[in-house]
Amino acid sequence: MNMFGKPTKLIAAAALIAGLSTQALAEKVYKWKLATTWGPTLHPFIDAPTNMAKMVEEMSDGRLIIRVDASNKHKSALGILDMVKGGQYDMGHSASYYWKGKDINTLPFSTMPFGMTTPEQYAWFYHGGGMDLMKRVYKKHKVLSFPGGSSGNQMGGWFRKEINTVDDLKGLKMRIPGFAGEVMAKLGLTVTNIAPGELYTSLERGTIDALEWVGPGMDINMGFNKIAPYYYTGWHEPGLDLQFLVNEKKFNRLPKDLQQILITAMRASAYDMYIQNYHMSSEAWAKIEKEYPNIKIKTFPKEVMDAMKKANTELREEMTKGQPMLKEILDSQEAYQKKVREWTKMSDYIYLKDNL
Amino acid sequence: MNMFGKPTKLIAAAALIAGLSTQALAEKVYKWKLATTWGPTLHPFIDAPTNMAKMVEEMSDGRLIIRVDASNKHKSALGILDMVKGGQYDMGHSASYYWKGKDINTLPFSTMPFGMTTPEQYAWFYHGGGMDLMKRVYKKHKVLSFPGGSSGNQMGGWFRKEINTVDDLKGLKMRIPGFAGEVMAKLGLTVTNIAPGELYTSLERGTIDALEWVGPGMDINMGFNKIAPYYYTGWHEPGLDLQFLVNEKKFNRLPKDLQQILITAMRASAYDMYIQNYHMSSEAWAKIEKEYPNIKIKTFPKEVMDAMKKANTELREEMTKGQPMLKEILDSQEAYQKKVREWTKMSDYIYLKDNL
Incomplete structure (x- = not known):
């Protein structure tokens, strides 16, 4: 580690000499858990939270570490909202329309039949009032919801x-x-x-x-x-968007810089997933034409x-x-x-x- | 500031008691300058570097501060590559095809006639070998080049x-x-x-x-x-992509966490610009139909x-x-x-x- 970057050893030494507890001085490390609806090999859906966690760890220099649990670990693929709400998990990665049975208002944030394509829907989220509406809907569940990556236009x-x-x-x-x-x-x-x-x-x-x-x-x-x-x-499903869920209380306890790191990592990894799936779909389409004539x-x-x-x-x-x-x-x-x-x-x- | 987040005052006190210089202990602040091809009100192009700088400052808790100079400040709208290469600026925001006269290989990273749309081109950048090719081309100019935001499909x-x-x-x-x-x-x-x-x-x-x-x-x-x-x-120009340029030496001097913060902020703000321009275009198109019948x-x-x-x-x-x-x-x-x-x-x- 660069001595002028983060001289933690020097700080610890100074603290010891001064008779202060090193624990009080060391930068607090937040260890979080994230539950996904997806299995461990379900690419690219599982990659969105995995890449997000990696970005967060690197950007925070290890001060925020997020463990990503695939569905085979927590055995509750369609229980993500409840687990984040209840605090068993700090975060989740799923799809908003899976909660339509609990709260019908969560439905439209994923995608709608004959609805918007991916860039259209992201324009609505970020410039057309979509984020405000999503915030209002999830407020009563005491969780924050963010775009979690688009599949692009889906097959029927x-x-x-x-x-x-x-x-x-x-x-x-x-x-x-x-x-x-x-x-x-x-x-x-x-x-x-x-x-x-x-x-x-x-x-x-x-x-x-x-x-x-x-x-x-x-x-x-x-x-x-x-x-x-x-x-x-x-x-x-012209532009199905997945969803990052964050327990509101846990989010509020993070220092401002870690909040911003988390938000930016979710934002970037969501966009990245759209591009990754575009690539995977194009590769698979070429394969279908060649290898699956049936x-x-x-x-x-x-x-x-x-x-x-x-x-x-x-x-x-x-x-x-x-x-x-x-x-x-x-x-x-x-x-x-x-x-x-x-x-x-x-x-x-x-x-x-x-x-x- | 949260005492358990970043107890800088406590560190300084401990250091003073221990007889160490507070300067050696304080986290080093990097002050960078970025030159853009764009004027100060040229939305959304100017917003990509401006938002990037804001994200970086917040995520780094003020350890990396990037001043964005619009073209009216440095008076060299089409001289960005040279200024970043020469070190007068640490970073730039421009378009790769502006350098075709200096190095013809820089041309294709912006967009090509009858070429790829925005999601297609980003899939090429991130999964089809585009980033590697761009790295090889810019290596000899001793700068790093990253996608800087797509205009989407342009009018002729x-x-x-x-x-x-x-x-x-x-x-x-x-x-x-x-x-x-x-x-x-x-x-x-x-x-x-x-x-x-x-x-x-x-x-x-x-x-x-x-x-x-x-x-x-x-x-x-x-x-x-x-x-x-x-x-x-x-x-x-079916998917013109702008460009972030970073002086290679300056980048290498940043601590790893700040490098990652910079990379993620460039990545997120580039995608964001595409969405912002999609929205602006749609608003302006509706306005044309109503207000500009000529x-x-x-x-x-x-x-x-x-x-x-x-x-x-x-x-x-x-x-x-x-x-x-x-x-x-x-x-x-x-x-x-x-x-x-x-x-x-x-x-x-x-x-x-x-x-x-």
Whole structure:
């Protein structure tokens, strides 16, 4: 260690000579624990908290050390909010829409069907009022919530059979979370959420007939293509954002510089995850084309897509009745999307149309 | 200050009692200067270094303080690389393609005509070998270069008259930097780069007939629409990335924790700028539609676009002759783009097509 950087030994020596306790003088080390919904090899989701913890440790010169526990450690993949709220964990990494059963207002901060893409949603978070709304919703749970990394635009999921009509969907059991799950339920599916580690077995054993997970980068690693070869393009999660949760009391006890280090590390690692998944998806997509000729890439027919859009619009009406906070969030997103989509169209969309 | 956080007074007292110099014990403060190409109100470009400096100061608890000098202070908007290299400034914020006259290999790290969009380019930087190539190019200038924030997809520029044929372009004097400038020169334009602060006057006085700057968020503030009402959609800078430059020797003298703080703050503020400009562009686009009915939004006709593409392909051949490093960079970008664009098509493009 550079003597002029942090002369801890010299400080300790001075303190000893002066008869002071070295413990009082040494810089306090904070040891935190973070619980994730993800298994230890679920890249890139698990990488967001892991990289965040590494950045924090290096930037704080070891004054804030965060242990990241994957779901196989704490055995409560979908219990993250409760564990952070209750203080068993100082932090969590999960997805906001997993808490829709506890608090419906947490739902829209992940992604919405037919909603915003990743840059659009981040613009809403940081410049369109999204962060303020998220703060208000999580205040009552006594936790802080921050963007935790975007998956980018997701694929619509894996099906055992081809979907040609709305009737083909009826009666299917499907794993699909968030608002999209509500839409599918309205179309006659039986909808469930299942922890990531149990998805493959559930599909194999027929507990579910179909599922959406993320995109090629993550899906191929899970092996879903072996059981359900029809792979549909997306409509339902155009920019799923994960979530860092922080116990409010614990956060307030950190010195200001460590708070800022934590915030910046969460911010950078969240963006990084979006880029990492973009890369992984592109690699996996190339692999699909070469190595998995049996996967059948499909887009839902117009009839099905129209039914989903109709169900989506009706659900927004129904679900916001008597829910002023949910209505405020959805209205804010809708107004922002309407404006920002015009720019997406004039920039990336027009450019891509000529350069595919 | 929290006694258990950083008990500097106690340390000083202990040191005094022990007869040691307080100076040797106090944490060393590094005072740095950063020069930007941008004027003090050129949002969001100027915000990337300003926010970075703020993050660094807070995270380091005042141990690394970076003064940001806008171009009106140092009077050398396009001399940033030299000033950082020479040590007059510790850091800079500019754009890599401004140095193409000094070192042609610096050109591709900003953006390329018909090249990658922002997430594609960041995936190339961080996962496709881009950072390694940039490191190798800047090594000989004894500076470190990092992504400094993307403008997103840029507009193709402001023209006094409508461009219907390739002949309409011939003889025009245009401000357009980077490889796109070379393309336009090949099509018969006289091409120049001009510091941002002089753009409006140059267009007003007829020193140039046309210019591209960034996009609606920044262009409207510059007032170009008053002189050149034809506003074209983009082809030439699909994801312009700005650049943080750091004097290598100065960087190596920082303690490890401050190095990591600096790197993370650059990384986060660069991503943030992309999102900020996305928001600003969307706001400005809505404003154009309402408040500037005289602006004529155009897309270059197919004949013109085809001529640009042809010139672009030919130029890549010509310019890489006898330039193995430039060839290596362009080949790396081209191969990456080919693969990643397939994913962009299956995800954001297909989604947007149905949701405009």
